[in-house]
Amino acid sequence: MEKKIKIVRIIARLNVGGPARHVVWLNQALQNKEFSSVLLTGTVPEGEEDMGYFAVQQGVETINIPEMSRELSIKDLVSVWKVFRELRRAQPDIIHTHTAKAGTIGRIAGFFYRWLGWKKVKIVHTYHGHIFHGYYNKLKSNFFLLIEKSLARLATDKIIVISQQQFEEIHRQFGVGREKQFEIIKLGIDVTAYENYQFKRLILREEIGAKSDEILVGLVGRLTEIKNHELFLQVAKLFQERRNSDSPILRFVIIGDGHLRQSLEAESEKLGLGEVINFLGNRQDADVFYAGLDIVALTSLNEGTPLSLIEAMTNARPCISTAVGGVVDLLGASHRQTENGFSVCERGIKVNSADAEGFYQGLIHLAKDSSLQAKLEKSGREFILSNYSKERLISNLKDLYLNLVN
Secondary structure, X not given: OOOOEEEEEEEOOOEOOHHHHHHHHHHHHOOOOOEEEEEEEOOOOOOOOEOHHHHHHOOOOEEEOOOXXXXXXXXXXXXXXXXXXXXXXXXXXXXXXXXXXXXXXXXXXXXXXXXXXXXXXXXXXXXXXXXXXXXOOHHHHHHHHHHHHHXXXXXXXXXXXXXXXXXXXXXXXXXXXXXXXXXXXXXXXXXXXXOOHHHHHHHHHHHHOOOXXXXXEEEEOOOOHHHOHHHHHHHHHHHHHHOOOXXXXXXXXXXXXXXXXXXXHHHHHHOOOOOOEEEEEOOOOHHHXXXXXXXXXXXXXXXXXXXXXXXXXXOOOOEEEEOOOOHHHHXXXXXXXXXXXXXXXXXXXXXXXXXXHHHHHXXXXXXXXXXXXXXXXHHHHHHHHHHOEHHHHHHHHHHHHHHHHO
């Protein structure tokens, strides 16, 4: 019987979002006759919802490193030591880190583990996004960029990015790593969870009292600065100020939670948006709320490949988004660029980052054009089903691991 390939996967926190599901699915799938997987996780900070329940639902056990979390602190030294200790215990063939903080702690621990000669090991890092702009000031961003460049040179065998656009940014624009280190492996989701979306349309709408002629525009994601919910509120305000007898009837829905919720609700009240906007908090019924939305929006300042748009397209929902990160690859080539600040693409509407007027114009255009909605629904769903299945993701990672070890 051949020896199993041992993998230690590391993520800083299982908070709500795509990376948490990604690592859980991989650990679940790569626990078989070929592979043995261990998942190390940190602590979800106050103000973010813990998705540890998802690991439990999928039957994935985790090893918690409580000192490992989002922000820099002296506790990171303790985290490095504890991760190193777990590596000695597990003796992996592959160390695979996900997201920035775990990528730093895990690769430093992996460097010492390899340097001290306990076992020959390959180190892989996945960028689900990056923190080189949009998160911090220029000085802090440059400091993190220096760390990433150093880790890529000294402690990384393979760097995984989740879109072509992300590769262009991380390697070509910011100069991280050597080209031969990179692999583009797209995200994957459980597309079967959304097979019956057509029959669930009324559940959310009845819950919030939406009328049959109301177009629900939903933004799904953590209430944190990088998601730029303020832009969504600005667009809602523009709609409220300009609506007339010819306007589509829009209602704006924010799904998600986070440390900005109180301030965003206060800003919404200040702007007088109570009649047109709903905050629904975190929900675990994605198959229900996507089915009830008519348009899915994304206003982020920076993204890897946003899970909300992938899930929206799987549910045949037309999308409008700022043109950041992997969004560009999701929406596809631009068919028509308008004078109103938005572009009609193969699979959605694209707007420049932080452009409230362009976003508003694009949203109104989409809401009025039912034939365009139908076209985007069809092209988006076909694209996701062909390119973003969980099974394809797992197959790609298996091939990568086998090539590295052999």
